[in-house]
Amino acid sequence: MRKARWIIILLILFVSCKKQQEYDYPLIFTGQVTNITSSGVTFSAKITDLSKYKVTDYGFVWDENPNPTIETSEKYIISDPPKIGVFSANITTTLRSGVLYYVRAFVRNSDYITYGKQVSFKSLGSMAPKVADFKPKTGNLKDTVMIIGHNFSFKPTNNTVKFGDFQATVVKAKLDTLWVLVPDKLNIQNAQVSVSIIGNIAIATDRYNLIAPVVTTFNDKIGSFGSQITITGKYFDANKASLQVYFDKYPAQIVSSNATSIVAIVPDSLNKRICNINVRMNNLIIPSVEQFSLAPITFTNITPKVAITGSTIVLTGNNFSPVAFNNIVTIGGLDATVIKASPNRIEVTLPLQNRGYYSSRNASVNVNVLGDSKDYNGTLLINDQWFRLKNSPLSVIPGSQYSYGYALANCFIANNKAYIGLNNKAEFWEYDPTNDSWKKLTDFPGIPRWYGSGFVINNKIYYGTGFGNNHDLKDWWEYNISTNTWTAKNDFAGEKRTGAVAFQIENIGYLGTGFVWSGYGTSDGYIDFWKYSSTDDSWTKITNYPTINNYFGTWWGISVPFNGSAYIGLGNYTISGDYMQRMYRYTPSGNTWEQIANFPLAGVNNQSLGFNLNNNLYIRTSYSKDFYYYDAGANRWIKVTTGILTDVNNGIAFAYNGKAYVGLGRENAMWEYDPSR
């Protein structure tokens, strides 16, 4: 008995000397993966210690990458209360066939998370998700919808949920429930709801219905920009954040709204006279059955009534568009630039004349606002000194469509009209400046030529010399204005030549200078001068043109008849110096040449333009933009700022009835100069 007592005491001491250790963290073992089939797998684990602190959750994490974690990997959380011992889970979702996965069991308390050892397995696949139901079935964009089913992924981003073609954000996920937000881009009223996980798709039987507004009617049917319109209907308050009103496609400001009415302002940007009113909510656009119309415009006044191009005028009226470019203002046929606009006032800039020509100095003014067009009851007087007339009908010189296509025409004044043409073509026109009209005349029958020369005697035009058919010419022709016929005359008595100057004084014609173009570069220019008698069709030589050493002549010079004499000069020379600036006055009574002040511009001054306007001589060379007029009393040239906005180099110029006319050159534009404005 004594022996047995000692044995028991020893046993008790042995037992009591060691207790199992307690830990702050829980402990868990991951079991081998079993039941690997095409439907999924079974995970198992064993908790051997729950720790001193409360376990918050436990389960499994798995991933295609080693060492899966609860933060980044797929997971399954056990819903039963944690206890020491074995647990398992059948995983039927998110596993792809043929893929090697890594799984760890985990258990977590407030301070620690413990993962069991990692176990790997090759998956044979898993089941597709199933959608049993979702709710609510009707709602708005960004509403939360709960989808109930099976085989969802715990990881929200592994569930692809779509409403129609639009992906929804999954905010929370469990194996059998998903919480998603209706995508804010969804724009169909009845959308299919689907859930897709690793390519397996499940589609809900029902469809999700977006709440759409109902538009019944609106008042008023006719309104102005900025006026308020009341729209009547239903469900306008279902999703106020997405409620918008459009007139056609232009957004309107909403003043107020409730479930059955919206008050909106007709937008300034509206650019259709008649349109539907569209109410948009939840990306659904519902148009009104009836159409809205803008009130018609009225156009009452323009200020000022006399203006020059480039300046600003103000149009007043009602129901103009507040958006400048929705008002089209046409002045004399040209579109004016609208600077500013409001419903009853439009400011416009008169277009410059390089954009086109006005139909008349007394220009009509028209306002067109979105198809409603009104003319001003009156005209605007365009008061520029230089006023562009309508384009000439002359055709382009063959082969010169992209450069100076209308250059080098001849221009003769007779019968209160101008006779223009003959620039390397047979075309010949009559221009009437009093009514800005053109008439086609009989074609020139001679060889078409450059730089022919001529003059007018007794209502007939005499014309010849020049360069045509690769030859310098000396033929001579008469055009009878009355009969519109051409007659060949005796040839010019001097040498063949090109670029001679010609003019008439008191029914006598004069022709001289020029050069032989066939040998361009070898001729020094002619100095001889001749007068022509139309009575007997004969030529008489007169005093030579004053030159250097009585040898070097000029060509492409200018001549302007002036009160019984003529001004001749400029042109081109083969020698350098100020010769190309020289001007002379020829007086037929003394057969004398008198040099006047040099033209102020140096350089090659050929193919210049000039006219006698109100007993003032105006000249402009090819390369100057401005005319200069000759102050005979002071013997000097004074620059005149010229408002010609087209390139009239090598064009024509003449004066008539107190106005000058300049035109052609690069374009077929014509200009009138009225110094009295």
Add this chain to the structure above:
Amino acid sequence: MKKLIILSIIILLVITGKAQLINNNLNIYVGYSLVQPLGNSMFHEGDFITPALFPNFKDAKTISAKVLAAYNPTFSVGIGFNYLDEHNWSFQDYTDYLNSTIRQYSLSPTVQYHTRFKESGIFNHLRFYAEFAPSIQLAQFNTSSTLFVIEDKNGSILPPKHSNDLFFGIKGSGGIEAPLNQYVGIMLSYSFMQSYGSSKLYNDKKYTISQLEMGLYFKFKKIKRLSY
């Protein structure tokens, strides 16, 4: 082979010894065993399957000491102490308990039923016995494997790598004792033990071993009484 030859010689010496041996009441035993862990290499508990710890040790040995006192001519009672050392864990490609060891200390009250001592004949020189010994064991587990990954807010922390766990078992043995002289003898036994317990660091709830033990025993408290 060498061991078998030595054993055979000893048995022969014992059997052919002519001197009469005296009975005694107290024996002290010391022994060394070769241990064979038994059981399924994989631990199963429901769906949970994982490599087991104890059955997969490849090296296991014990050293034992025991004291038995005669209760009557056929029963002796006493207590035994065992030290078990297991190491070299391996099982297929699993690494769960690589570099793990078990050192176990056990205390076993023992009841032995043995043949009656005879003044002459074979039972004067040999004793056959069977023993029954419940035991309490303290298992010290050590490992350098990482059994868990534990993280707190700051990152990973070291997981536990050793534990001391209690096991309770039953051991049954059968053997033979042969005195060499009046003071010492040799013994040979085969035993089978099954123990039950648990640990937080491994899943085995029982372990089973068989062991072949050889040792010496020392005779005390001889009965010096003439019988005639």
